Amino acid sequence: MEKHLDLEDIYLLYINDLYAYIFSLCKNKSLAEDIVQETFYRACLYLETDNIEKIKPWLFKVAYHTFIDVIRKDKRLVQVKDDEVLNHLLDQNQVKSAEDEYMVKDQLNDWFRVVDQLTLYKRNVILLREYYQLSYQEIADMLNISLSKVKVTLYRGRKEIEKKLD
Known part of the structure; x- marks a missing residue:
């Protein structure tokens, strides 16, 4: 510690x-x-x-x-x-102009909308990796699953998100 x-x-x-x-x-x-x-x-x-x-x-x-x-x-x-999660992301990214803020907020809305449609398990793994930037091993340890299960879940979740965003 x-x-x-x-x-x-x-x-x-x-x-x-x-x-x-x-x-x-x-x-x-x-x-x-x-x-x-x-x-x-x-x-x-x-x-x-x-x-x-x-x-x-x-x-x-x-x-x-x-x-x-x-x-x-x-x-x-x-x-x-x-909108608290979006505001939190916008604060972290320190968006410079109103146009940039609108674009980021719109993209984040779309991304969160799609992520919300995933199963709770996939959503959890995606958020831990993509937003909170935890390593694969940290996610595996946190969820008590294998490293390969984390990788497979991320791959499938990302493909699902990509498909729905296109």
């Missing part, structure tokens, strides 16, 4: 990414907030006891498992469209 980071530092570093990730999975603002809060609660419990080498993949794994736990408990998931 990165010894110089305490829970508050970790929270400040990853709160926006975790929220955007969970929101992109559940499409429900209040549910995403609850899951992120529960994720940091669980992180607080295990942070000192586990020997964690890389915080970000571990935190995303905790968030994903928290999401799955919540979904299993409550199968009635209400999806609400929200």
